[in-house]
Amino acid sequence: MASLANFFSQMFSKNENIPEAELIKKPGTGNLKPDINAHKPDQAWSKLKNQQNMANVASLKPGMPMREDRIRFVCISDTHAQLERGAPLEIPQGDVLIHAGDLTMSGEPREVAIVNKYLGTLPHKHKIVIAGNHDMTFDSEFMANKHKSRFFTFDSNDSYQQDLAKYGVKHIQNMLSNCTYIEDSMVQIYGINIYGSPWTVGSGSWGFQRARGSGIVSIWNQIPTNTDILITHMPPLGYGDSVQGTLSVARLKPLFGIPPMGLKDHVGCVDLLRTVQSRVKPTLHVYGHIHEGYGMRTDGTTTFVNASMCTLKYRPINPPLVFDFPLPPGVTKQDFMDSPLKWVIPTECGEDYELVGENEAEGRCGDIDNRVDKNTKGAGESYDDNNVEFVDEDKATGAEGSVDNSDCDVDEADAAGRECSQ
Numbered sequence: 001m002a003s004l005a006n007f008f009s010q011m012f013s014k015n016e017n018i019p020e021a022e023l024i025k026k027p028g029t030g031n032l033k034p035d036i037n038a039h040k041p042d043q044a045w046s047k048l049k050n051q052q053n054m055a056n057v058a059s060l061k062p063g064m065p066m067r068e069d070r071i072r073f074v075c076i077s078d079t080h081a082q083l084e085r086g087a088p089l090e091i092p093q094g095d096v097l098i099h100a101g102d103l104t105m106s107g108e109p110r111e112v113a114i115v116n117k118y119l120g121t122l123p124h125k126h127k128i129v130i131a132g133n134h135d136m137t138f139d140s141e142f143m144a145n146k147h148k149s150r151f152f153t154f155d156s157n158d159s160y161q162q163d164l165a166k167y168g169v170k171h172i173q174n175m176l177s178n179c180t181y182i183e184d185s186m187v188q189i190y191g192i193n194i195y196g197s198p199w200t201v202g203s204g205s206w207g208f209q210r211a212r213g214s215g216i217v218s219i220w221n222q223i224p225t226n227t228d229i230l231i232t233h234m235p236p237l238g239y240g241d242s243v244q245g246t247l248s249v250a251r252l253k254p255l256f257g258i259p260p261m262g263l264k265d266h267v268g269c270v271d272l273l274r275t276v277q278s279r280v281k282p283t284l285h286v287y288g289h290i291h292e293g294y295g296m297r298t299d300g301t302t303t304f305v306n307a308s309m310c311t312l313k314y315r316p317i318n319p320p321l322v323f324d325f326p327l328p329p330g331v332t333k334q335d336f337m338d339s340p341l342k343w344v345i346p347t348e349c350g351e352d353y354e355l356v357g358e359n360e361a362e363g364r365c366g367d368i369d370n371r372v373d374k375n376t377k378g379a380g381e382s383y384d385d386n387n388v389e390f391v392d393e394d395k396a397t398g399a400e401g402s403v404d405n406s407d408c409d410v411d412e413a414d415a416a417g418r419e420c421s422q
């Protein structure tokens with residue numbers, strides 16, 4: 001197990017002596033081609049695992065005093081609107097809360113309202129949030145084709161619009177008034193570049209999904225090389241990406257009569273791992289999606305954080321994962337009081353929206369109804385799914401496999417068809 005001292009020194013080395021201006025250099029992008037085993041994650045891992053220098057990393061104990069020269073990050077993911085039910089786990093104090101997606105079960109406005117209210121009760125100065133596959137309503141492309149999904153719960157676009165109207169917004173993202181929502185975009189906090197992307201591999205029956213291979217690689221190639229903390233909903237291959245059962249169990253059950261225990265399949269993305277390890281090399285990579293993969297690991301360069309709070313059965317019992325990010329020598333939090341959050345790559349808001357302000361409350365797409373309003377539309381004007389642009393063109397809409405919310409969505413005929421509903 002890597003010592004905490006080593007962990008801190010890894011954090012420290014990334015930003016040491018780098019002037020702030022350097023951190024806002026023009027973002028680099030990638031030209032990675034899909035791995036030859038992009039569609040076969042188990043085979044891909046068999047080839048790569050012996051090259052990995054993986055070690056577990058312990059989360060910082062929540063009671064540790066916070067310091068002026070270190071930024072405390074508290075990581076959560078896959079809360080699925082469950083924290084607000086019953087007695088939630090305590091969320092530790094920190095400077096920045098990161099949520100790596102799946103705020104909700106299906107992205108319904110009533111869920112988003114509950115989540116936003118809950119986020120508003122948390123003490124962190126900054127709360128950085130991405131969506132996940134369950135947060136379907138955040139994906140405009142999905143919403144335009146929602147008739148293809150059997151998970152969408154609204155009767156019609158009208159009923160969805162009426163639901164949004166109850167909350168005074170026309171755009172679901174604008175319900176998140178108590179956090180900063182990022183989507184294939186980057187913010188800088190305390191000089192630390194944080195990039196977030198909601199995409200996972202899958203057939204498109206959930207939100208923000210692309211096929212393994214060239215579909216998802218085009219997303220990962222957009223991640224800027226100067227990312228210090230990467231947030232994705234998708235786990236990289238091998239680092240907290242195993243699911244129990246699925247293909248191996250389906251294949252072996254006839255031989256043993258019962259599902260063999262302990263068999264696990266990798267479902268992470270090899271091309272995300274390659275992007276992280278060969279090009280971006282962030283200090284931290286935070287994600288979720290595969291609930292069973294909860295935990296922190298390091299490869300010696302990047303610390304990988306699967307922050308899934310919910311179990312496979314959607315019980316939110318995994319504690320938040322906490323770490324301190326040291327600032328460069330002589331720099332303290334006070335040095336950033338005048339500019340606490342900067343947009344480096346703004347979230348794409350579409351032509352009728354614009355990004356407003358720099359601070360936590362305003363640094364997101366301005367709502368055209370009840371917030372800063374530069375392009376006013378008339379009340380009652382219909383919502384246009386096409387107002388939000390997306391960056392890629394070939395989102396997969398392949399055949400759906402069988403789905404059980406408590407397990408992975410498996411195409412038993414071919415491991416390439418594997419996707420996960422988590």
Ligand SMILES: [Zn+2]
Nearest residue numbers: 078102289422
């Ligand atoms: Zn989940």
